[in-house]
Amino acid sequence: MKLKDCIADFQISRYLHYMDNAATSLVPEPVIAAMNEYDRQYRANVGRGMHRLTRVATQKYQDAHDLVSNFIGGKEGTTVFTKNTTEAINMVAAGLDWQSGDRIVTTIFEHHSNLLPWLRLRQKGVELVVIRPDEAGIFDIEEFEEAITANTKLVAVSHASNVLGTVQPMREIADICKTQGAYFLVDGAQSVPHFPVDARRIGCDFLCFSGHKMLGPTGTGVLWMRDSLISPLILGGGTVEDVTTEFYSLTGGYQRFEGGTPNISGAIGLGQAVKYLENLGMDAIFRHEQELTERLLKGLPDIENITIYGPQDMKNRIGIVSFTIDRIHPHEIAYLLDERAAILVRSGDHCCIPLMKSLGLQNGTVRASFYMYNTQEEVDLLLETIEEIARIV
Structure with missing residues (x-):
């Protein structure tokens, strides 16, 4: 097309x-049609049974994960569906094991969603360093080299500013993080919808973005992880392999992080949105x-x-x-x-x-x-x- x-x-x-x-x-007609098809023709819960409707729904839901994973070059990582970028970032903030003295580096450019979760971690004794750009809104990579030290646990940066439109040098920042042993989180809410983004080539550990900014429905988002580095934010149906009254063991893959019934039609719509973008x-x-x-x-x-x-x-x-x-x-x-x-x-x-x-x-x-x-x-x-x-x- x-x-x-x-x-x-x-x-x-x-x-x-x-x-x-x-x-x-906005949302194109094929995305709306895909969501309506779920509700009209095979509405059922996913991963919960063996009847024909749940088998179709489960496969479509899995297909949506695969489509999104491939879209961002993240097939080898774990792609978790969330409500939005905000929830994805908060899952990382809540799921990592923070210790007093840990350091987080971010920028003045950040959307509140990529700033407030880190500010709150100050309550645990975590240090937050905020890098500022020049008057044109451009960062000097040397500022990151100076700020990212050996005790930096996480660097969280927006790939593109939602105010100024500036695109940041993700690969260069990732290289610094790797040298210092820091995790790297990329807020891709403004980049993934607009130009090719490959999580592996960037070299990030976490990539967060929203479905509603890329032709998908509201209430859909993504947390991609290079490795399953965090503890699940929510436990419940679908997240476990076994449970007794004394212990539980978690399942693997994205299911570990998606407790409860998900936004199934939204996920299917997001998958269709990815197909639409790829077609264009x-x-x-x-x-x-x-x-x-x-x-x-x-x-x-x-x-x-x-x-x-x-x-x-x-x-x-x-x-x-x-x-x-x-x-x-x-x-x-x-x-x-x-x-x-x-x-x-x-x-x-x-x-x-x-x-x-x-x-x-x-x-x-x-x-x-x-x-x-x-x-x-x-x-x-x-x-x-x-x-x-x-x-x-």
Whole structure:
């Protein structure tokens, strides 16, 4: 399928200009159909019985795990389904054996989901080191070399910033972690949906991302682990091999970490979303988004009273552009974009309050974020409408 042909699969995009993909993506018709098929034709629990419906459901659920594993180059690791990136990261934070004096290294770029779990570990005597970028939002790899020491237990970094769109040098950071014996967690919520990501090539120990940002349903996410390094967060049905009143033994694979009845239709939908992305081609999706982003970045500086945040060139960035208009609140800008041109963007702090404070932004930014169904005509409409709004000042 060609990118231009996929637009018909997204019903909302026919009458709105949706540019809030960093928050959540739209869902194509084949994904909706796959979820409906489960509920209508073979709805049953998984791994719990031998009747025909449960056998079909169990196989489809397993297939979804395999599809996701292959999509991220993680076939040799363990792919656990979660509710979202937030739950995946919290499972690592709760599941590792922390000792007083352990060190965690992260960055000021992080979404709250990749910061708050580590802040809470200070209660156990864990030290948290936060690395800050330069004014353009670029990190110096030497900063990581200095911060990641022999007593660093974990390094947790977003592959791409959900505010500035900056892509971080994952392989270089992974090499430092390996030298120092630290685990490496990658928040891939903004990278996995938009360009090819291979967990093994990156060299990370944990890769966390959300299904709802990559054409899948809400309530779906992934924790990929190189090895089963953590203790399960939840114990219960499906997680054990044997139980007595005195002890229990856990099963292996992803089942060890997925206690209770999972989001079966959601998992099947996520598997279908992966197939949809693969059919379009991740390289093609990335190139398309790059073209849209470059068009926006070239047009915004021509508008008076505009400030763009993050790198303004196309090197190491994804299709996220944050900006402000002098003396107009970001929420008002977002409201006017919707009212005047049916353009839907995000405004506020984007769950990155420490980053906003470091940028001196009390009210946050306006953020436009693209996906495969956005068009150059929509970017032009966005620029025209922003220029109209900027004249209000």
